[in-house]
Structure formats: structure tokens, C-alpha cells
Amino acid sequence: MSTLHLIDHPLVQHKLTLMRRKEASTNSFRRMLGELSTLIAYEITRDMPLQDIEIETPLETMTAKVIDGKKLVLVSILRAGNGFLDGMLNVVPGARIGHIGLYRDPETLQPVEYYFKMPSEMHERDVIVVDPMLATGNSAVAAVQQLKTKCRPKSIKFMCLLAAPEGVETFQNAHPDVDIYTAAVDRQLDSQGYILPGLGDAGDRIFGTK
Ligand code: URA
Secondary structure, X not given: OOOEEEOOOHHHHHHHHHHHOOOOOHHHHHHHHXXXXXXXXXXXXXXXXXXXXXXXXXXXXXXXXEEOOOOOEEEEEOOOOHXXXXXXXXXXXXXXXXXEEEEEOOOXXXXXXXXXXXXXXXXXXXXXXXXXXXXXXXXXXXHHXXXXXXXXXXXXXXXXXXXXXXXXXXXXXXXXXXXXXXXXXOOEEOOOOOEEOOOOOHHHHHHOOX
């Protein structure tokens, strides 16, 4: 089974609480999501592989470490995943970006893909799939499945802000090889698939659409 990593850094927990409050304006919600994305990205990239290179300091040559391998790929599940990108790029500015768009078919209730665009040479790259809310888990499961089928990346991690226990279970059953990184696991889903106590509709709060 994959590992669920809870990012319990005090700054992450504090900012998450401010974001949950219904009084938080679009402006402050966005700013805090940006800050949180940077902090979570710092944690999730902790095990990136390093290689030694020779460099010259102003005083002498030395062997020093740099990140090994091809550039990381951040894959945003549209549309709320886009809210994570700028903050993450603060720590991995050279990362490539992919997008996956899915909607739920009103009859079958299954996710249907309407957009899929990835960088080249995905089979040599590590991927972080981002979506702020792991609720039912259906979109995340479908997005990761499409990635595996179409691109076969070197590795995949999934990053969110909030998860529901139901979503974690669904995701881990479907993708036992993909670790989940989240700032909190909340109590449950409501009948409409919202996370309780949650923070509401992440897309609406990021983009000010409600
Ligand atoms: N998506 C959201 O934006 N919020 C939820 O609570 C669940 C899914």
C-alpha cells in the first residue's frame, strides 16, 4: 500500500486554518494557497536524487551536489490544481507543467477526459500530480490512470491540501504505488461529495467564481 504523508509543519497547519475560514477573501485564500504550495513542495521534493558535479568557487574547485535527472513535471488536474502551480514553482522553477481536464458524466457519474497535455520524454521524468481536494478520489484515480497508460512516467506522487478518508481509500486501492501528500485528512464526505469540515469548493475560492 502507498504511504499517506501528513505535512504537519506548524506553518502549514496555521495557514490551512486561515484558509478554511469562511471569511477568508479570494485574495487571501489565493495568497495562502500559494504559500502552502511552496511549503508542501519543499517537503515533497525532499527525496529528489542528487548528483555530484565539479564547480569553482572564487577560492578553489570543489565537488558539489545538484539535482539529478530530467526536470520534474507538475501535473495539474483542472481547474483547481492550477492554484498550486505558482507556489510550487518557487522551489522548482525549472519544472515542466502538464494539464489534465476531466468532467463527470451526468449519467454514468464516471470521469471523462476533455484535455490532456504533457511535456515530452515523460517516461524519464518524475511527476507530482496536484489537486487541492482529494474528495471521492474519482478524478485523481482517473488522472493518474491516464498518466500511467499514456506516458509511463518514472514515478508519480499525488499532492493535495485536504483529503477525505473515503478518497484516500479509493485512491490507495487504485494506485498502491503512488504516495499521497496532504496537509490534513478531514472527517468525511457529505452527500454531494464535499469534504467535511473542509474549506468549501476550492476552485470557487481560488478563482472567485461564487
Ligand atoms: N472539491 C472541492 O473543491 N471541495 C470539496 O470539499 C470536495 C471536492
